[in-house]
Amino acid sequence: MQTIDYRSVPDARGHFGPYGGKFVSETLMPALQELEEIYQRLKNDSTFLAEFDRDMAHYVGRPSPLYLAERWSREVGGAQIYLKREDLNHTGAHKVNNTIGQALLAKHTGKRRVIAETGAGQHGVASATVAARLGLECQVFMGAEDVKRQALNVYRMKLLGAEVVPVTSGSRTLKDAMNEAMRDWVTNVDDTFYIIGTVAGPHPYPQLVRDFQSIIGREARQQCLQQSGRLPDALVACVGGGSNAIGLFHPFLQDAGVAMYGVEAGGLGLHSGKHAAPLSDGVPGVLHGNRTYLMEDEDGQIIETHSVSAGLDYPGVGPEHAWLKDMKRVEYVAVNDDEALAAFRKLTRVEGIMPALESSHALAYAEKLARQMPADKTIVVNLSGRGDKDILTVADIDGIEV
């Protein structure tokens, strides 16, 4: 049997099997072509890579630790669970790995203005951060609903010098923020670099965001070998757009013995229809520049999603995940709001680590998985972000006014 090379995608046209591609209006095609040329030139350029590595080490604080959560593993009763501590990065999530990379690309294009879309606000904060550092003008588009849900991050972005633009069209969440960012980009394409926050959007974004985020998996692979002398048995990560998951998974894709689980937001349950789990309960379609699994109705209209975590509240998913699902290399599952909230509380209480609600979805699934595995097996969970930003949401659910 021939081994599949999972690293062979995307092809030259940005396709992951039938997924991915460049589905944008003509005005943006030349900008994407320019970005592609710059990225193809720089991605193997030793000076560029050294600059990226230096920033990762001294600005972001990498490598992030791989932490064996002993007490939690013991309480769960099963496999040993390691946490990849992306929550300890500067700005508190994995998002900064990508914004540093794209800001370096922006520098090479000479564009002085950056824009970004954001859901939970983590990518917006990470974009505002790199913009502050490089002295670039920064506008962040954020659904009006999310502006309310994530007031703390909105103010963080403002303190960093970015302008936050509330988006009031459509469902007023991440997908609408992305529409508005695209509209801004098409208008200001000459002087603006669009920092997309996840492994979605038109080619070459899914590829370059994956490459920047793959530092997570490269480190985790090495750390596993150092700490336990072997590769992990399973990887678990939450999937909204899917950048933290692809970042962890990608360097392990050729390791046949490593099982992988992408955890989508099950919201109020897959059967309720109120969720954000296109890989679990969607169909292939075209949105935001790429073909991928989407949450849509029978007329092809994108439907509103629901998740307790703003960062997973998105009707699409990165095209590489769509392909990995079809290839059956990664198993995609869903975890409901209440399960994620329980995991949030659990990890906080038994390990003293407060996870983001997004990452809590991965933690909740890891618990289920670990219970079915013997104690000599290991799981790595991507703890993609810290939970400080979610305190008000959790307090609200508890009926407490902070």
Place this chain on the structure above:
Amino acid sequence: MASQSTNRINRRLGDLRAQGRKALITYIVCGDPDLDATIPAMHALVRQGADIIELGVAFSDPMAEGPVIQRGHERALAKGASLRRTLELVNTFRKTDSDTPLVLMGYANPIERMGYGEFARAAAEAGVDGLLTVDLPPEEAAALNRELQAAAIENIFLLAPTTSRERAEQIASLAGGFLYYVSLKGVTGAGHLDVDDVRHKVDALRELTELPICVGFGIKDAASAKAIAASADGAVVGSVLVDYMGSRAGADAAAVAEGLAQLVAPIRAGLDEL
């Protein structure tokens, strides 16, 4: 020759060229502000001299549209508009107008959902002449192109101010009906139209293609339509019409259509002065 073509777009644009006249292309969103408004509005546009009617197919995420047309899509969706309903309305319109070219303008996903083959057959049967899919550039359009060709529907492509000469050549070789030149970097209804720039670009495109070149985005009135059509073969007017339709939500369909006609009349007259 174009005039002998069976496709209404080519026939109409060929006739206009022979007469030395400019094409007026009008855009409204199908189902905006409600489904009953659309057919009377289409007939009113034809009476007032619209040469081609572009029907926007409502989509939940109309990424290329400015706020005015976004709201048109939202109103239409709230009243139950969809790709299938749009085709049903086209079918009804064709019972009383077998002559006016119709172009559907929309986004890829509703067509993907219906399936390219089924869409092309249903659209041809309903009487659609052309399709403009905003987020389907030539690189991704091959499969849909095959189905459209089999159904004798013209695939209309956008050209933008950012499009290089090489790309323009490639697009012109694939395009049918006419080339739709996007007058500005921006969304529909934007306010920074540069007439001189458009003229230079249209002149340059003439060297690459025999296809008629029509220009849209940012054309609001008789003056801007006339200025643009001085170099182009036609002008596309959209946001100003959609804005009007939105302002008449709930009104009697015949009265709305009459008001729309009054809005279009001076634009037609302006073009006919050329």
